[in-house]
Amino acid sequence: MTDRSSIMQSMSPDTDTRSRILSTAREMFHGRSYADVGIQEICDGARVQKGSFYHFFPSKHDLAMAVIDNMADEWAHGFVAESFDQNLPPVERLDYMIDAAYYWQKAATDIEGRMPGCLFGNLALEMSTRDDVMRAKLNAVFDKAMGKFRATLDEAVQGGTLAAMDTEATATAMLAYLEGIILLAKTRNDPDVILILGPAIKTLRIELSH
């Protein structure tokens, strides 16, 4: 355990080399793709030497893993927490989440000119056939998100707002739909697609198999 002063010295947030690399890489991977972003480019963006980069990350692959963890964390503590841990009625949380997704993509589009979409979805389609380790990690991220949906649905069923259903399957379907509309919106480079199609997420339903 290091004391506070040494923390301040060696890890002031965002002047810290490792996290500078991490956030630069995250931004670049998100806005482009894994393959299209080079180590040198990341180093330039983070004002770091290549040898220094390899002091913190053993390989590009490991960097990507760290980026996924990093984004998943920010996700969990950011808009996922906001959307789901609300004292809003369960079903309305879905609307809240769609809105949050929209504003995020809208803001990014306004700044960069291009809609980046979902980092996890992007990486999943690019890497799933080539990197089972990364695929597994992305799977875990998706599973966690699905769990949030599921908990919301369970609560709604419990409270009588929704008729009984296969909440696990429906939650998975909702996650798939969310990724799908983000994919389509990105292809159209138009975040509004999320606003238009998003609310229909509440119409998805998978019955209990019997």
Place this chain on the structure above:
Amino acid sequence: MTDRSSIMQSMSPDTDTRSRILSTAREMFHGRSYADVGIQEICDGARVQKGSFYHFFPSKHDLAMAVIDNMADEWAHGFVAESFDQNLPPVERLDYMIDAAYYWQKAATDIEGRMPGCLFGNLALEMSTRDDVMRAKLNAVFDKAMGKFRATLDEAVQGGTLAAMDTEATATAMLAYLEGIILLAKTRNDPDVILILGPAIKTLRIELSH
């Protein structure tokens, strides 16, 4: 117009150099990614020299465009035609299409060991932020698919099977959902996801705005 014999000579299907390049590239792009597949590798796979490749395609980008056209054609004349131009009741066509998507992915997975997903969705997420021309082409492909959904929904509404709704928006939502479940299935490397989540496509509904 060339006569039959000269066709046989110069374009016997799949011994023809250009189409050999095209189908090799399609397979590789589909199973991996645009960036990960190199020209040299495609040439090797198609048993073609590099200079010969550049006789037919001015650049890798142009090859990708041709691949998209090629796949869109086979799509349109293949399982899209089967799924939608049926004399099945409109709503059942959706089930038929889900089944077709499943069997396709299942077959590919059994052969390659990895679920390739949807070439268009894959390319869309990988390239949309970097190549507006390709993005536009993928958009056109998606629009055409959406048109099929829409026609089906219109017919169902017309026939009284479905209550009136915003068929355009709902059709787009269905396409998004399809892409979403393929994305998730690919991430899990499990085509069965399509079977489980697919039928819920019929529950999607976007009302007419008034």
Place this chain on the structure above:
DNA sequence: CCATTACTTGACCGACCGGTCATCTAACGC
């Protein structure tokens, strides 16, 4: 104060990238 460790520097590596080109071969139109 010294040894150790954490971190930084930048040159360097072989491999591969997309793309070019001069040269050759063979088929076609006339």
Place this chain on the structure above:
DNA sequence: GCGTTAGATGACCGGTCGGTCAAGTAATGG
């Protein structure tokens, strides 16, 4: 038969890729 052209060949280009490494500097712990 002959000129033209479509197609095939493979060496070659500069640039970039992910990754290595020996040497240096600065902070830390004892």
